[in-house]
Amino acid sequence: MNETHILWPHKDLLDVDQLSRQDVAILLEQAANFQEINQRPVKKVPILRGKSVVLFFAEPSTRTKTSFDVAGKRLSADTFSLGKGDSSLTKGESLKDTSLTLQAMAPDVIVIRHSSSGAAQFLAERLDCGVVNAGDGWHAHPTQALLDCFSLCQTWGGNFAGKTLLIVGDISHSRVARSNITLLSRLGVRLRVCAPRTLLPTAIKSWPVEVCDNLNNAVRDVDAVMCLRLQLERQQAGLLPNLAEYARRFCLGPRHMELAKTGAKVLHPGPINRGLDLSSALADSPQSLILDQVASGVSMRMAILFLMATRNDMGAAV
Numbered sequence: 001m002n003e004t005h006i007l008w009p010h011k012d013l014l015d016v017d018q019l020s021r022q023d024v025a026i027l028l029e030q031a032a033n034f035q036e037i038n039q040r041p042v043k044k045v046p047i048l049r050g051k052s053v054v055l056f057f058a059e060p061s062t063r064t065k066t067s068f069d070v071a072g073k074r075l076s077a078d079t080f081s082l083g084k085g086d087s088s089l090t091k092g093e094s095l096k097d098t099s100l101t102l103q104a105m106a107p108d109v110i111v112i113r114h115s116s117s118g119a120a121q122f123l124a125e126r127l128d129c130g131v132v133n134a135g136d137g138w139h140a141h142p143t144q145a146l147l148d149c150f151s152l153c154q155t156w157g158g159n160f161a162g163k164t165l166l167i168v169g170d171i172s173h174s175r176v177a178r179s180n181i182t183l184l185s186r187l188g189v190r191l192r193v194c195a196p197r198t199l200l201p202t203a204i205k206s207w208p209v210e211v212c213d214n215l216n217n218a219v220r221d222v223d224a225v226m227c228l229r230l231q232l233e234r235q236q237a238g239l240l241p242n243l244a245e246y247a248r249r250f251c252l253g254p255r256h257m258e259l260a261k262t263g264a265k266v267l268h269p270g271p272i273n274r275g276l277d278l279s280s281a282l283a284d285s286p287q288s289l290i291l292d293q294v295a296s297g298v299s300m301r302m303a304i305l306f307l308m309a310t311r312n313d314m315g316a317a318v
Contacts, residue, residue, distance in 0.1 A: 008307040012124040015140040016183040030303035048077035071301035130308040145179035147300040161188035169228030194218035253279040
């Protein structure tokens with residue numbers, strides 16, 4: 001990697017709305033650098049040797065937690081995992097006291113996932129170390145949006161302006177949708193959403209999106225489609241008549257992609273409910289970027305940890 005110095009202005013990464021276009025460009029560039037490392041036979045560099053990263057996941061996670069763990073280890077940081085069942089939260093300890101206990105151990109970065117919107121900001125306001133939001137309630141998932149942005153950047157050759165992305169599924173309960181819409185619209189991407197009316201947020205009219213309720217119409221001439229998981233655990237009863245009817249109307253399949261632009265790609269943040277969010281035929285097709293997203297997640301999260309853990313080291317050298 002080339003020797004350059006980067007001044008990263010953010011102590012914490014709480015949502016994409018705090019990032020300027022220059023910040024996003026830095027993250028994309030660094031993720032590309034780390035992607036090259038991830039393709040080497042030996043996928044490890046000593047950049048964060050001596051740094052420590054706490055993975056505080058009070059909500060279940062496979063992809064996000066594992067990719068942050070892999071990202072930290074590939075940078076030679078010490079990573080420590082803490083789940084809700086492993087912490088004193090189960091004994092009634094407050095989030096504030098848990099956070100102060102963690103800070104006393106002097107980590108450089110804490111990555112938190114929590115079911116309560118605003119939990120990451122709550123920690124960031126009280127801790128001296130950097131805090132990364134790995135998903136808080138329905139609110140935000142900035143690192144997922146950034147890795148999706150990186151995947152699309154590679155697919156589109158770095159050109160976002162004039163591209164159209166369709167997001168299909170449970171928009172109302174999706175922090176992934178919120179963060180992606182904020183980030184990609186700022187980069188010039190045209191956004192469409194398609195969902196049952198009961199799964200659209202009440203404020204959707206103020207969002208920078210075109211709203212559709214017919215998947216065949218929504219997918220026409222788009223450059224990419226992002227499918228979302230039905231978050232049944234967050235939904236109230238009665239939002240959907242039944243899952244079979246939802247799948248019939250909103251499960252993306254190969255016939256839908258015939259209406260999209262030639263070469264259009266399919267994304268999904270995972271986990272996939274095959275046959276409900278997305279057909280197996282499409283998930284396993286050459287049009288799918290789903291595994292590319294997973295790989296991009298490691299590279300982007302390496303970039304995030306690197307910039308945040310070294311921001312006070314007289315300019316990050318890479």
